[in-house]
Structures are given as structure tokens and as C-alpha cells.
Amino acid sequence: MSLERIKIAPxxxxxxxxxxxxxxxxxxxxxxxRGWKDIGTSKELIEEHSLCAGCPESMAFRYILASLPNPEDTVMVGSTGCTSLVFPHVGVHNIHSLFGNQNAIASGLKRALTVRFPDRAKDVVVLAGDGATVDIGLDMTLQAWFRQEKFTTICFDNELYANTGGQESGLMQKGFVAKMAPVGKTFEKVRLPEIARESGCHYVVNCTVSKPNLVEKVIKNAIHVAREIGPTYLQLYTPCILEIGKNSMEGLQEMRDSEKPTERFAYKEYISETAKELLTEIAAKEKERKAAAKKQLAEQTA
Amino acid sequence: MNTQYKVMPGPEHFLPPSASSMGIRLPDPGQGHIHGSIVPEEEAMEAAARQILQGKVPTIFPGPLVLWAWNEKAAQKAKAIRELFETIKECAASSQQPMLIPMPDYRPKYPKINPEIEINPNHPNLTIWHNKIDVCMFVGVHCHQANLSLKIIRGGTNCYTIAMCAQAGHEDAMLTFRDATAEKILRLSEWVRKLKGSVEPPSN
Structure with a gap:
């Protein structure tokens, strides 16, 4: 979508x-x-959503959309899950893929966009749940990383299959008992962030979405690294409050409890050497831009 | 090709067949079709104008291709559509209530859609029914979404559908034009003006 074209016929x-x-x-x-601080003062790219009251996934979705560095030139690829209910209401191009196919779809899409728009940065962002990313779609997820496809994969990890009633997923923690997994998970949570690193991802983060500043930073980093260098992966804890027996007000606390240093969502970050160089360069440019803007503002007010 | 099938106002049934599967073909340049029969374009113009002047709630549904000023042609069409709407209002009898309702995009917005102010291809019959729209014209709606909407409307309502199509026309409309331009839309406006007073308006 060109900014020149976003005009309503008078x-x-x-x-x-x-x-x-x-x-x-x-x-x-x-x-x-643009960033998460625009929420509440500008028109959000998510119109409304039909997720549950207090759903951490809905918070995460809003932060992500507010943090995309280039929304007018971004295509998001979704997969079956609660996010499917939100995508129809967002003001960003998006594709709903077959369950598990999201990284294969994104690979083709990114390559096609690169051929079609060689002089323009087009970002592709996959947003899928843990079932699509780690269980049913693991093959597509890993193969895209092995091939060094230049897009970001975001996994909304709620540690089970939420909208089908609470079945066990690979990212569920060991021993957890869910409504449709009554005997409890018998093996450990799959360590996808480590697998992502070993599979060639240049930027990997495992965290919760309790801190919007942090979400904005990792989203921007992941997209910039994917655009210039290669695949990136974010695993964000977005607990399903219904399936873990919490009420609407307890989602934030659940995330805070789960990000303590000894817990499974303690902040973990991996950045490859080339990605570090790029992010340092971007940070320096951003600092210069802010300083220039500040100077300009001071001159205007003087 | 002769065919028994006619594309008529419904309600036909829940899932009406696509008109093309029933042997209805698209018009060639300079032609239109009425109920599936190929006719010269001027004949289609006159028939469309008559339908508009007979309808209780003749409504224009502009789609994204004209609602957004993508280019100069789109902006000209938007201008022509407004002109057509103003003409319909000017020529309408007191028993008529012309409307202009946009179809801004194709996202499945149900149940959020407000049928008072917009139409959506995933449930166009809601708008048609809710507003008692009995004659409508699609313009600037992408082909697939127009065909989908036209079929749903034919399946579930008795609304008379007209397609002012910029491509090759729509079999699933009861009356279609092809190769729509701003000039063609203005020609329809002239036909409405010309037939004013000669068509029996709807009774209250």
C-alpha cells in the first residue's frame, strides 16, 4: 500500500x-x-477484536501492530487459532494460511515480493500459535530457517491448543494438566528458542508480553534483522487465561510470574554477530535522528 | 446460446447456481445483458434507468475501486457516481428513497458491520433486507467479491441487481454493463433524467 494511495475519493x-x-x-x-505509545492517541491498526476480555494475546497483538516499523509495506501471515478471529479486523495486509503452512507461505511470499519490488523494503511477519509453529508446522518452521528465509516468525505461545478446548501441545510445560489433557504432559517443553538458534536464526527472543517497551524493541529488532540478514524468531508468552483457570484480571500477573529469572519465560535473547553489527548501526542512526529532531524542535521554539 | 435459465430477482434459494454454470455468457463490448440475454448497451441503459425509477429504495453500492482515489480514473468515476446519485435523488418520486452505501472493503466484519452505513460481501443480504433495498447497482467492486455478493443477494432477497462493471460484466447480476467509465456512468444519469416522469413510481 503506497501512502500516496491512502486517499478517499473526495x-x-x-x-x-x-x-x-x-x-x-x-x-x-x-x-x-511509531510505537506502542501511540496506542490511545492515534488510530490503531487493529479495529476491534473478538478475543476474550483480558486476553494477553490481544495485548500482544496490539503492541505488535503498533511496533511494526513499516506497516504499509508489511504482509502478515497467520495460521488457524485465536488470531484468526482478529486478522479480519486489522489494517495491515495479511494472509491466512492452512494450519502449519505459515512459514512455507511466508517463504514464497517474501521471495515474490523481493522480485516484484526490488527497490523497496517489504517485510513479511508470520504470527502463529504454538500448535502451528512447533507441532503441526514444525517442518515448515525449521525448513524456512535452514533456508535462511528473510522473514520474522512470531510464536504466540499459550502452551496448549486454546481454541479447540485445551489439548496438549509441544510447548506445554511438563506435568501440566489441561481440560483435554487429563493425565498431564509427560515430556519437557520443547526448547524451540535454542532450536531456532541452532537452525540459523539471527535474532531469537523468548519473553512474555508484560512490558510493552520490551515487546516494541524486540519486534523492531527482529524485523530489521530479518529484512537485512536472515530469519528471526520471537517466542512470546500469551497465556490463555480461560484454559489455565485464571480470570480476566490475572493475565498480566501470570506473565509476570512466568518471567522471573528461574521461570520458563525468563528473558532470553540470542543475537548473531552480523545482527549485532546491524542493530548497533540502526541504534546509532536512530540516536542521530532523535538528536536532530530535538534540535529542530528547540530551534522552532526558540 | 439459447438457454432456459434467467437471472431474475430472488429469493432463488440458499445457494443459487452461478449464472455462468447455467449457460449465461458475458456481453461483448458495446453490449450488456438483461436477465442473461445479451442486448445492445443502450437498451441496457434504458432498462437500468427504468428499474432505478421504479424501485422503492434504489441504491448505489460503490466499492473500493472507486471509494479510494487510486488514480485519476478512479477519482473521475467517484465524481460520476456522486452525479448519478444526485440525479436519482432529483428525479425520484416522493415514494422513493434513494441511497448511496459504500462497500469499503471485503474483510468479514460480521457481526460488527453497521448495515445502516456500509455493505459487506460476506453478508450483503443483511443490508439489502434491513434497508428494504429493492434495486441496487454495484460499481467499483472487485470481480470475485461482486459475484459472491450478487449470488448471495439473488439467493436470499428479491432485490434487483445491476452491475456497472469495469471489466467484462457479471453474469450473476440481473442487468450488467461492461467496460464502465465515468462517461458511461454519466450516460446512465442522463437516461434517468430522460425517463423521469415516464415511469410509474412505486406506491407507498
Whole structure:
């Protein structure tokens, strides 16, 4: 979507529903410094969602959309799961893939976009649950990493199959008893972040979404590294409050409890040497841009 | 090809067949079709204008290809659509209530859609039924979404559908034009003006 094209025909402007007028006038397309702090003061790229009240996944989704560095040139690839209910309402191009196929779809898409738009940065971001990423789609996930496909894979890890009633998934913790897994998980949680690192991902993070600043930082890093260097992987804990017996107000605390240093979602980060160089370079440019903006503002107010 | 099948106002049934599968073919340049029969374009113009002047709630449904100013042609079409709507309002009898309702995009927005202000291809019959729309014209809707909507409308309502198509026309509409341009939309506007007063308006 070109920013030049996001214009409503003047003669029909009055009949357009307000949400579309807002998207043109108040959304943050093309804003270099967009981030989670825009939430509440600008038009979000997620219109409404039908997820449960207090769902951490809905928080994560909003932070991610607010943090995309280049939403007008981003295509998200989703998979079956609760996020499927949200994708129809977002203001970003997206594709719903068959369950588990998301990384294969994203591979083809990224290559096609690179051929079609050789002079323009087009970001592809996969957003799928743990069932699609680690169980049913593990083959596609790993093969995309082995091939060094240049896109970001985000796994919303809720440690079970949530919207089908709570079956055991590979990312479920050992011993956990769920509604549809009554005897408890008998083997350890699959260590996908480590597998991602060994499979060639250049930027890997395992964390919760309790801190929006952190989510913004890792999303931007992952997308920039994927754009320039190779595959990146984020595993974000988005607990399903219904399936673990919590109420709407307890999702945030559940994430905080799970990110303590000895817990399974303690912050872990891996950055390859080439990715480190790139991120240092981007950080330096960002610092320069902010300093210039500050100077300009000071000159204007003087 | 002669065929028994006619593309008529419904309700036909829950899943009506696609008109092309029933032998309806698309018009060639300079032609239109009415109920599946190929006719000269001027004949289709006159028939469309008559339907608009006879309908209780004649409604134009502009789609994304004209709602957004993608290029100069799109902007001109949007202008022509507004002109057509103003003409319909001017020529309408007191028993008519013309409407202009957008189809801004194709996301399955159910149940969030507000049928008072927009139409959606995934459940167009809600809008048609809710507003008692009995004549409508699609313009600027992408082919697949228009065909889908036209079929759903034919399946579940008695609305008369007209397609002002920029490509090769729509078999699933009751009346279709092809190769739509701003000029063609304005020609329909002229036909509405020309037939004003000569068509029996709907009773209250």
C-alpha cells in the first residue's frame, strides 16, 4: 500500500464509515517513530477484536501492530487459532494460511515480493500459535530457517491448543494438566528458542508480553534483522487465561510470574554477530535522528 | 446460446447456481445483458434507468475501486457516481428513497458491520433486507467479491441487481454493463433524467 494511495475519493468521503476516515487521518502509517505509545492517541491498526476480555494475546497483538516499523509495506501471515478471529479486523495486509503452512507461505511470499519490488523494503511477519509453529508446522518452521528465509516468525505461545478446548501441545510445560489433557504432559517443553538458534536464526527472543517497551524493541529488532540478514524468531508468552483457570484480571500477573529469572519465560535473547553489527548501526542512526529532531524542535521554539 | 435459465430477482434459494454454470455468457463490448440475454448497451441503459425509477429504495453500492482515489480514473468515476446519485435523488418520486452505501472493503466484519452505513460481501443480504433495498447497482467492486455478493443477494432477497462493471460484466447480476467509465456512468444519469416522469413510481 503506497501512502500516496491512502486517499478517499473526495466525492464519496462523506459516506465512508468513520473507521476508514480515521485510518487515513489518524493512523501512524509512514511514521518512523511509531510505537506502542501511540496506542490511545492515534488510530490503531487493529479495529476491534473478538478475543476474550483480558486476553494477553490481544495485548500482544496490539503492541505488535503498533511496533511494526513499516506497516504499509508489511504482509502478515497467520495460521488457524485465536488470531484468526482478529486478522479480519486489522489494517495491515495479511494472509491466512492452512494450519502449519505459515512459514512455507511466508517463504514464497517474501521471495515474490523481493522480485516484484526490488527497490523497496517489504517485510513479511508470520504470527502463529504454538500448535502451528512447533507441532503441526514444525517442518515448515525449521525448513524456512535452514533456508535462511528473510522473514520474522512470531510464536504466540499459550502452551496448549486454546481454541479447540485445551489439548496438549509441544510447548506445554511438563506435568501440566489441561481440560483435554487429563493425565498431564509427560515430556519437557520443547526448547524451540535454542532450536531456532541452532537452525540459523539471527535474532531469537523468548519473553512474555508484560512490558510493552520490551515487546516494541524486540519486534523492531527482529524485523530489521530479518529484512537485512536472515530469519528471526520471537517466542512470546500469551497465556490463555480461560484454559489455565485464571480470570480476566490475572493475565498480566501470570506473565509476570512466568518471567522471573528461574521461570520458563525468563528473558532470553540470542543475537548473531552480523545482527549485532546491524542493530548497533540502526541504534546509532536512530540516536542521530532523535538528536536532530530535538534540535529542530528547540530551534522552532526558540 | 439459447438457454432456459434467467437471472431474475430472488429469493432463488440458499445457494443459487452461478449464472455462468447455467449457460449465461458475458456481453461483448458495446453490449450488456438483461436477465442473461445479451442486448445492445443502450437498451441496457434504458432498462437500468427504468428499474432505478421504479424501485422503492434504489441504491448505489460503490466499492473500493472507486471509494479510494487510486488514480485519476478512479477519482473521475467517484465524481460520476456522486452525479448519478444526485440525479436519482432529483428525479425520484416522493415514494422513493434513494441511497448511496459504500462497500469499503471485503474483510468479514460480521457481526460488527453497521448495515445502516456500509455493505459487506460476506453478508450483503443483511443490508439489502434491513434497508428494504429493492434495486441496487454495484460499481467499483472487485470481480470475485461482486459475484459472491450478487449470488448471495439473488439467493436470499428479491432485490434487483445491476452491475456497472469495469471489466467484462457479471453474469450473476440481473442487468450488467461492461467496460464502465465515468462517461458511461454519466450516460446512465442522463437516461434517468430522460425517463423521469415516464415511469410509474412505486406506491407507498
Amino acid at each position: 466525492e464519496l468521503h462523506d459516506i465512508m464509515p468513520e473507521e476508514y476516515q480515521d485510518l487515513v487521518q489518524r493512523a501512524t502509517y509512514g511514521n518512523n517513530s
